[in-house]
Amino acid sequence: MTRNLPAQITAPLPAPTPQLAKSLSPQELSAHRQTxxxxxxxxxxxxxxPSESDEVKAGLLAWFCDELQDWTHEQVVWALRSWNRENPRRRxxxxxxxxxxxKARGEKIARERAAAVQPDDHAGMSREDHQRVSAEMSDKLAAFIRPMPKVAE
Structure with a gap:
């Protein structure tokens, strides 16, 4: 997939985290964190x-909310369920x-960038010029290639 990408990407790369929390009002952010x-x-x-205290549970939830608040609800649900499917015994x-x-965001951006790149098969040449140059090169190479002599068995 990466061989179709240009050697230098001129468009700015998005942040690895979508920064959703910055666009929310304090009330919206609070509701988002609750979900x-x-x-x-x-x-x-x-x-x-069962040995976890309520204080530890509350701290754990706050930690998750701090780390996940920049992602949409749908993205968080997808990631939590994906983790559970792949790691059902590991918290x-x-x-x-x-x-x-x-990882999912990076793969999505890479797919979008690869799809946006239209490979130029002829490096700026018209199709006719490409065919003409290819034929000329084939003729020149044919002069250098000599058939192998047959070996008697």
Whole structure:
């Protein structure tokens, strides 16, 4: 996939994290964090630890919210469920979920960039010029290529 990308990408690359929180009002950010906390609670229930205190659970939710607030609700749900499908016995950290999100975002951007690049098969030549030059080069190369002598068995 990368061989079709130009050697130098002139368009600026987007941030690895979408920065959603910067565009939200304080009330919207609070509501967004609550929806993230709700989703995290649901997924973390699969990794129930009875010895965890309420204080630790609250701190863990706050940590997840801090790390995931820049991602949309749909992206967070996708990443949490993907983690659970791939790692049903291993409890995620916020870093695990962010790594999944960044990887998916990077792959999406790479696909979009590759699709936007239209490879120039003839390096600025018209199709007719390309065919003419190819024929000339074939003729010149034919002069250098000599048939191998047959070997008697």
């Amino acid at each position: 993230i906390a709700s989703e995290v609670k649901i997924v973390m229930a699969a990794y129930f630890d 995620p950290t916020p870093g695990d979920i962010v790594a999944l999100l960044k």
